[in-house]
Amino acid sequence: MTADSAPTVTRRDPASIAQGAAAALNPSARSGLAELLLTMADDEFVSGFTDSEWTGIAPILEEDVAISSIAQDELGHARALYELLASVLDDGRDADAIAYDRAPEEYRHARLLDEPRGDWADTIARRFLYELADEARLASIGDGFAPLTELVAKLRREERYHRMHLVTWIDRLANGGEDSRTRLERALAAAGADAATVFTPLEGESALMQAGILTRSMAHAESAWRGDLTTILVPLGLAVPPEAPLSSAGRAEHSDAFRWLWGQFTSVRRLDPGAVW
Amino acid sequence: MIETALSLRGPDPRKPSRRLGDEDIRAALDSVPDPEIPGVSIVELGMIGEIEVGAEGIRVELLPTFVGCPALEMIRESIEARLASYGLPVAVNVSFATPWSSDRISPEGREKLRASGFAPPPPVQAGRGLPMLDVALEPPMACPYCGSFQTTLESVFGPTQCRSIRHCEDCRQPFESFKPV
Numbered sequence: 001m002t003a004d005s006a007p008t009v010t011r012r013d014p015a016s017i018a019q020g021a022a023a024a025l026n027p028s029a030r031s032g033l034a035e036l037l038l039t040m041a042d043d044e045f046v047s048g049f050t051d052s053e054w055t056g057i058a059p060i061l062e063e064d065v066a067i068s069s070i071a072q073d074e075l076g077h078a079r080a081l082y083e084l085l086a087s088v089l090d091d092g093r094d095a096d097a098i099a100y101d102r103a104p105e106e107y108r109h110a111r112l113l114d115e116p117r118g119d120w121a122d123t124i125a126r127r128f129l130y131e132l133a134d135e136a137r138l139a140s141i142g143d144g145f146a147p148l149t150e151l152v153a154k155l156r157r158e159e160r161y162h163r164m165h166l167v168t169w170i171d172r173l174a175n176g177g178e179d180s181r182t183r184l185e186r187a188l189a190a191a192g193a194d195a196a197t198v199f200t201p202l203e204g205e206s207a208l209m210q211a212g213i214l215t216r217s218m219a220h221a222e223s224a225w226r227g228d229l230t231t232i233l234v235p236l237g238l239a240v241p242p243e244a245p246l247s248s249a250g251r252a253e254h255s256d257a258f259r260w261l262w263g264q265f266t267s268v269r270r271l272d273p274g275a276v277w
Numbered sequence: 278m279i280e281t282a283l284s285l286r287g288p289d290p291r292k293p294s295r296r297l298g299d300e301d302i303r304a305a306l307d308s309v310p311d312p313e314i315p316g317v318s319i320v321e322l323g324m325i326g327e328i329e330v331g332a333e334g335i336r337v338e339l340l341p342t343f344v345g346c347p348a349l350e351m352i353r354e355s356i357e358a359r360l361a362s363y364g365l366p367v368a369v370n371v372s373f374a375t376p377w378s379s380d381r382i383s384p385e386g387r388e389k390l391r392a393s394g395f396a397p398p399p400p401v402q403a404g405r406g407l408p409m410l411d412v413a414l415e416p417p418m419a420c421p422y423c424g425s426f427q428t429t430l431e432s433v434f435g436p437t438q439c440r441s442i443r444h445c446e447d448c449r450q451p452f453e454s455f456k457p458v
Contacts, residue, residue, distance in 0.1 A: 012336065013370050062442070066434035073438060076345010080373075150373040154344055157376065157458050161433055 018087035018147040025145070029211035032204020033145055034088050035108075036213070038098075039251060040137070041081035042109035043198065045099060046258070047130060048074030049265050053117045067123075070162050077155055084147055100269040104262040108251045110197040116257035118187070121173055121180065125187035128166040129229075129241070133198035135159060136225040137218075144212030167232060174236040185238065192241025196222055200250030219246075297363065299328035302335060309355045312348045313437050316393035319352060323381025326372055334366035340377040342458075343438040379457045391421045396428075396443065396454035420445035421452055428452075 022030055051071035058064035082095035093101070112130055117123055138159065141152045173184040199222035208214040216224075229240050268275070307320040319325060319339075326338030337356055341349055353369045360367045379398035382390070387397035396418045417426045425447035432442045433456070440453045 013368060014372060062432040062434075065436065065442075066432055069434040069438055072347070073343065073345050076343065076347075076438075080344050147373075150376070151344070154373045154376040157378075158343060158438075161456070161458075165433060 014147070015083070015087045018084055019090055021146055022088040022090070025211055026207070028204060028207035029144070029213065030088065032202060032208040032211075033148075033213055034085060035202050035204050036208060037081055037085040037088060037148070039108045039110075039200075039202070041078045041085060041099075042107050042251075043113060043130070043134065044074045044081065045078035046107070046109040046113045046261070047127070048072070048078060049261055050113065050117055051123075051127070054123065059120055066165060070165070073158055073162070077158075080151055080155075084151065087147075096269070100266050101273075104254055104259045105252070107254060107258070107262070109254075109258075110194070110200065111250055111253070111255075112191060112194045112197050114194075114255040114258045115191065116260075119183065121183035121187040122191070124166065124169045124173060125184060126191045127162075128170050129188075129191055129195040130198060131159070131162050131166050132228050132232075133195070133222075133225050135163060136221045136228065137198065139224070140214050140216050140218075140221045142212040142215040144208070144214075148213065170232065170238075171236065174238060188233075188238060188241070192239075193244065194250075195241045196225075196244060196246060197250035199225070200246055200248060203248075297330050299330055302328045302330060302337065302360065305359055306337070306356060309352070309359050312351045312355070314390070314393055314395065317386050317389045319356075321383045321386030321389060323377060323383065323386070324352070326375050330365075334368060335360055335363065336368045336370060338372045338375075339369050340372060340375060340381070342377050342379075344373075346438060377458075379455055382455070390455060394421050394452060395440070396421050396452060398455040398457040401457045418443060418454055420448060420450065422450050423448040 022033065025033065048071045051067050051074065055064065055068045055071070058067050078099065079095055082098050085098060086093060086095050089098075110130075110133075112126060112133075115122070115126060118126075135156070138152050138156050141148060143149045170184070173180040175181075199218040201218050202208065205214065205217055209217065226240060226243075233240050303320060303325065306325055307318045309319050311317050311319055311322055311324075314322075322342065324340050324342065326340050327336075328338070329336040337360075339349070339353065339356070349371065353371075356369050357367050378401060380400055382397060390397045399416060399418070417428050418430075419426055420428050420443075423445060425445055427446040429444050429446065430441065431444050431451070435442045435453050439456055439458070441456055442451060443454050444451050
């Protein structure tokens with residue numbers, strides 16, 4: 001397009017587009033969308049920070065690079081989701097304010113991600129369960145809110161690499177020898193109890209489905225996830241986490257390990273509020 | 278004196294009007310290097326989407342290679358600095374409406390990547406869908422140094438989000454490749 005056919009520049013910054021699209025939703029879909037974005041962003045944010053705890057001390061050099069790169073991806077995904085959330089809420093807070101200026105109990109990540117880094121088997125078990133759950137959730141996003149649909153299309157391209165990496169590690173630890181297999185089994189059993197908390201029902205779930213923002217309920221996404229887990233774990237002789245009733249507490253009531261992590265990732269922000277890089 | 282009179286009457290009507298267009302902007306941005314691979318421009322990497330030019334300003338759509346690319350702000354500043362000489366307000370909009378794919382890298386960009394020691398990515402041809410990673414990652418990639426296909430994938434994850442680490446069995450050099458995405 002040249003100046004002849006476009007005499008004026010259309011102002012189309014991403015924040016304005018997202019604000020417009022959010023304003024077009026009915027109030028219950030809009031509050032459901034804010035809830036969904038907050039849970040997705042907090043999951044990626046906490047997961048990314050926990051992964052980054054391995055930077056410098058991962059088992060091998062290549063893995064140090066890999067887990068750090070995955071952490072960077074997840075923190076980037078969190079930033080993009082917090083930015084969308086900031087547009088939807090439109091309450092004067094930017095992505096950093098939402099990410100860093102909350103008390104630990106106000107975070108809405110799944111309890112699965114509350115656990116400390118642990119050993120390498122703990123990290124791989126937790127990350128594997130989360131990665132496949134995140135994939136099932138991303139596959140549940142419809143076209144009711146275009147800015148999220150577009151972002152999710154991009155996120156899924158990147159998450160494919162994380163999935164491939166984590167499935168490779170599950171296979172490696174399962175077949176690596178007695179020690180690695182025992183550690184993996186123990187880690188999967190420990191993380192398995194909270195694994196389905198990623199699918200904690202959302203208050204606004206029915207409004208999100210009516211608005212086409214979600215194409216299926218969290219319960220349906222969970223059964224898709226269980227099917228996916230089964231195809232990977234059963235051939236390796238590993239147990240699929242048992243089904244457990246979900247309560248709305250699956251994203252509240254965080255652990256001491258998370259409060260410690262929160263102290264770490266908010267330390268710079270609290271030291272100098274409003275500082276810019 | 279004559280020149281002053283002409284300029285008062287506006288542009289010479291015998292000459293075709295030459296107003297700033299999106300191709301001028303694209304050409305200007307072709308001199309903005311990627312901060313992490315200085316041998317290749319952001320246009321050659323396919324990071325520039327739609328461009329609009331009007332009396333009120335210039336709008337450039339920037340397509341991140343990866344959502345969390347930490348170089349994005351630096352690229353945004355480089356675009357603004359490069360276009361400042363046009364004297365118009367510049368808006369750089371980061372957009373996911375068209376997801377960046379490694380298929381957007383131009384033939385010139387692929388050649389320059391190779392010359393910089395990066396194996397260009399195999400085509401994924403996924404459009405808006407998901408790339409077939411197995412297909413994209415399995416065929417051996419040519420070593421950018423000696424051209425040998427006797428190469429192995431050492432790690433999908435490399436020093437930046439968009440790069441992987443490989444090794445050439447013939448010239449015994451480690452090298453990097455762009456992730457197909």
